[in-house]
Amino acid sequence: MVTCPLCDSEIDVDEDELDEGDVIVCDECGAELRVASVDPLELEEAEEEEEEEELGFDEEEGDDERWR
């Protein structure tokens, strides 16, 4: 069993079946977690898709550029 670093809930994954670089999805919060290391087991957030969304937001956030 693996614990999600974001929401602390248990993810139904067998640690023995994980390899470095694998990406698993937390059932509880939906976060994508990349296996950074297997011994000891370390998970890191793998949300590359969200970066693309942020680029889209930049255009809408024109109001924030109040330089004057």
Ligand SMILES: [Zn+2]
């Ligand atoms: Zn989670």
